Amino acid sequence: MKKVLSGMRPTGRLHLGHYLGVIKNWLQLQEKYECKFFIADWHALTNKYKETDQLKENVRQMIIDWLSCGIDPEKATLFVQSGVKEHAELALLFSMITPKSWLELNPSYKDLKFNLYYQYMRDFLAGKQIKIILTPPPESFDQALEKATGKQKNKIFEEYLREAFHRAFYNQKGIDFKWLKETLMRFGIQKKIVEEVVRNLEEGDVGKDIDTLGFLAYPVLQAADILIYKADAVPVGEDQLPHIELTREIARRFNNLYDQIFPEPEALLTEESKLPGIDGRKMSKSYNNAIYLSDDRETVNRKVLEMKTDPQRVRRTDPGNPDVCIVFEYHNIFTDSETVSDIDKKCRKAEIGCVDCKKILAENLNSFLDPIRERRKEIEKDIPKYEKVLQEGTEKARAVASETMVEVRKAMKLWEF
Ligand code: SF4
Structure with a gap:
């Protein structure tokens, strides 16, 4: 076997x-x-x-x-x-x-470094009240960069931010901090803030934790x-x-x-x-957007109610688009196919409200988790x-x-x- x-x-x-x-x-x-x-x-x-x-x-x-x-x-x-x-x-x-080179060339080593640097930059900007917008940007990075004038102060699309850092990070010469600085400023982030975050990345402690033999x-x-x-x-x-x-x-x-x-x-x-987290980003403990297998019913209900839906659907009477809704992604996994197609139709005609839609999901998630919770209770006792x-x-x-x-x-x- x-x-x-x-x-x-x-x-x-x-x-x-x-x-x-x-x-x-x-x-x-x-x-x-x-x-x-x-x-x-x-x-x-x-x-x-x-x-x-x-x-x-x-x-x-x-x-x-x-x-x-x-x-x-x-x-x-x-x-x-x-x-x-x-x-x-x-x-x-x-x-x-x-051979040492086998390890240094390992792509996931570089990717992890990228993620650490990027996360630092993202958190730093968010801490400086730069609004990081999670919905997808309306145009490609290159088109947006061409048009960028720096007028849109203090907000940037997550995808542009990531793309900018990606281009600065993955190039032949090591991280191109100069280009990164210029690009972030063209997208409207204040010069002072950009200079500070880039300086921290260049000279600070980010990534030092993985500069160890154990990690390599x-x-x-x-x-x-x-x-x-x-x-x-x-x-x-x-x-x-x-x-x-x-x-x-x-x-x-x-x-x-x-x-x-x-x-x-x-x-x-x-x-x-x-499966995304409740805010649409990758589900992760560090983003505080996860639904845990050990969450109780009330916690699951609350998290589902907090979930992002179709951003264009503002009023109950607006027709929605399930294709861009996180709640619907969950339904596709945890709800039976008949109900899924019913929600699909009703959402597009505004015949169902998001709160009711979420209540169905919360119930289905709880039914899925109930047997796991029951077993957990038994196991924890022994x-x-x-x-x-x-x-x-x-x-x-x-x-x-x-x-x-x-x-x-x-x-x-x-x-x-
Ligand atoms: S009705 Fe359901 S699928 Fe439609 S936008 Fe609201 S939560 Fe999403």
Whole structure:
């Protein structure tokens, strides 16, 4: 039977985006394959090494979330990465044979840096009362830049801001701060504010947290996580494909240098969840726009009522457009198809109001979450039981990992103590 390995970083309670993007897939995988699912607490340290107060609690919440959703320890091995020290030993040995350039060229390293810088710039501008408008801009970035005169003081479309930073960041010469400065000013942001944010980016501490060996080398640890169990397949989103390729290259290099120990795992491409947060941006804890699997009924009702709808629909009598409405995106997933097409029709003719539409959604979301909440209540009551699940799973994983390490040490002609 195919061996599948997958992990999640314990960064907090799981939300609907995690459910749709990861857990739903795991529920199917555990029925078909020999699965190992792990809580990647060492990986959580790669960029959050200063914030360890919540780490243990996050691990606890993660296993409770998994079990509440139906991830079954009888079908899959569930364990904590730091409980299997062999991952670290293999990562160290892999780091000896991995050329530095393989890591520096890793696209997700650069992307994460981009996101950190961009988020800083966005938050800084928002803090200076620059209005960041979330609805899509009316024209393309290039057309808007051509027309830009700097008259629209203190507001900018999120997409233009992102595009400007993207062009400044991804070019041959490193970040082109001069161009970024000029462009932001052309879009109407005051010179003083632009100069301050760009200076902070150039000289400040942004991104320093990921200027560590641990962060640069985390794909090596990831390769060890996968190869130590000789996994045949790893479920990943498209953005993770370069990591799997790197894992395969490390496996090949090891096998060529020492002995044929590691299979080259294949990527099981899984679709990333497209479900937006309640404000329309990507669902994320840091945007404070997520609906959590552990939210109670009242919280879900409140969050659904806060959701953005068709921005053009101002009055109840205005016809709406479900194609641009976040509430409708949720209906497409959580509401039966007959009701969805009914809402579609009625919304376009202004025969249903947004509040009523949201009430239907809140009810459906709650019906979806009820069984998860029920199981959570039961699991939370029995602490020794879920701790035992992790304990036993970790021991089971360790047994497999130590067998691989015996082979590895032998192949590398290391002492076996
Ligand atoms: S009626 Fe529903 S689908 Fe239409 S705009 Fe309002 S919330 Fe969106």
